[in-house]
Amino acid sequence: MFIDEEQNHIHELKAGDFVKVAVSAKRFNVNQIGHGGPVDNVRQVMEKAGIVQYVDRDGDALVIFQDGIRNHINPESLEKVNPEDYNDKDSCDGLKEGACVIVDADRARFKQVQTETIPWDDGFYAAAGKVGWVQKIHPSGKIASVNIDYGSFPLNSALVKRASLVDMQKHLIPSNSPDFARGDLVKVNVSAEELKVQQVGHGGYIASTKNISGCICQYMQVLVTMEAGSVCFIDCEGDVYVRFNSERMCLNPTVLTKVTAKSHEDMLHVGDLVSIESDLEKFKSLQTPYEHGGYQEDMAQVCGKTARVMSIFNDKRILVKVLGRPLNLNPALLRRLGEPGTDTACWKSATICAPGKHDWSTGRSLLCVVCGECTQHGKMCPAPRRPDRTPGSVTGCGNGHAGCDDCGACRACAEDAVTKEEVEALANETIEKIMRHEGCMQLQMTPRQLL
Known part of the structure; x- marks a missing residue:
């Protein structure tokens, strides 16, 4: 009995563990029977270290190796290793297609080196300091196409080097996800000075001034006292993107707290689902030109539809998204569905987006509000099915496609996939x-x- 318990402890793996194949190639493929099946490239990973990305429901581990090979492996074939023992291995191999790499994080050097071969665009900064996979190396060797967060970046090869196991763990294995879900109503719960400190490494502190409600003031300071915002998604590092009245912000989850609004209150909040007046004649009469933006003939198609509040300008004009288009409407035409920020049951039948009109994001995989499955893996999600999970919540399987920020649907449900x-x-x-x-x-x- 003691031997069985000890054996189970040895093979108990979790996401982020450093492992290597510790059996012969023949024994490896025998162990793979019923655990994903034998693999052809086992000799390529013998004695090489990798990292466990996740453990599936059957207990098998998806292991990623530094050269890009990924396999579901029976834990009986693996043993844990010290990553420091493998830091210098394979360093002389140079860049190879499929390899896991890390991009230079020094933004000044990044721009200087990148412009030596590629016309500059500020969008390249999104790759700085990130871990990705070499998709293609140009014959000249000067440019490597690297896939990072489901985007492809053509980068100067001098900015890219083989990622260490610790790099892979830091960037590819999510830490504990904050307890927020898409659509949650949240508010900044710290002082302006504390916010400035907490935002270091989490999107930064925006010191620019903006005209908000007729007052020129520091924008981030306004977040401390302004109305609540709506959670859009959680990025790969665990930071929370929140849509406030004027724009979307990346925030350290420790500065946020959930807000419980009263279901009977008349006030609308950013992120609320609303039903648009179905009576066309009433719609026309209330949608006056000067105060509310006026009526246009093509607005008839949105009568009776379910929209989402994107911004609240004042008590006479609210911006909503419906059928994939933004519209400024009279608040008197809108009726909130469900409770503010806590009720995602109405999302399934909502008419917020349209094909080609979604706002896709990548980060922590979430539950699709339409099918109720993982936005990255669908029904094949390896994460355990928790009984308390709700639409829009984090699945726990890691990073990937996070669905649409506006309607909460996955790509499969939206039929808007990019291959x-x-x-x-x-x-x-x-x-x-x-x-x-x-x-x-x-x-x-x-x-x-x-x-």
Whole structure:
């Protein structure tokens, strides 16, 4: 009995554990029977260390190796290792397609080096300091296309190096997710000075001034006292993106607290689901031109539809999203559905978005409000099904597609999927344009002269 308990303890793995294959190739494939089946590339990972991304419902571990190989492995074939023993291994291999890499985090150097080969765009900063996977290396060796957070970045190869196991753990394995869900009503619960401190490393502190309610003031300070905001999603690092009246902010979850609004109150909040007046004649009469933006003939199609409050300008004009379009409406035309920030039951039948009009995000995988499944893995989500989970809440399986911030649907339910082939084709086209431009510069010829 003691031996069985000790054996179970040895093979009890969790996300973030560092492991290696500790059996022979023959024994490995025998152990794989009933655990994902034998694999062809077992010899490529023998004695190499990897990291457990998650453990599925059957107890098998999805292990990611530094060269990009991923396998569901019977834990009987694995043993835990010290990552420091593998820091210097494979460092001389250079960049390889499929390898896990980390991008230089020094923003000043990043821009300087990147502009040596690629025309600069501030969007490249999103890759700085991140871990990703080499999708393609250009024949010149100067540019590597790296997939990061489900986006593809053409980067100067000098900015990219092989990620260590610790790098992989820090960036690919989510820490405990904050106890927030999409649609939650939240408010900043600290002072302005404390907010400034807590925002270091979590989106920063915005010191720019804005005109809010007729007053010029520090925007982040206004967050301390302004109305509550609505949770959009939780990013890969666990920070919470919240939509406030004027814009969406990235915030440290420790500065936020949930707000419980009274269900009988008349006040609407950002993020509320609302039903639009179904009586067309009443709609026309209340939607006056000067105070509420006026009526247009194509507004008839939104009568009786379910929308979502995106911004509240004043007591006479509210911005909603319905059928994929933003509309300024008279608040008298809107009736809240469910309780503020806590009721996602109405989302399933809502008409907030339309095909091609979604606001997709990546971060912690959430529960789709339509099908109730994981926004990344669907029904194949490896995370245990908790009885208390609700639509919009974190699944616990890690990072991936987080669905639409506005309607809460996954890509499958929205029928608005972007295929891997489309992403790769766009990335390859970008690299070819860049290299063609570089070749023209070297030859001091224009693209037209090369044709």
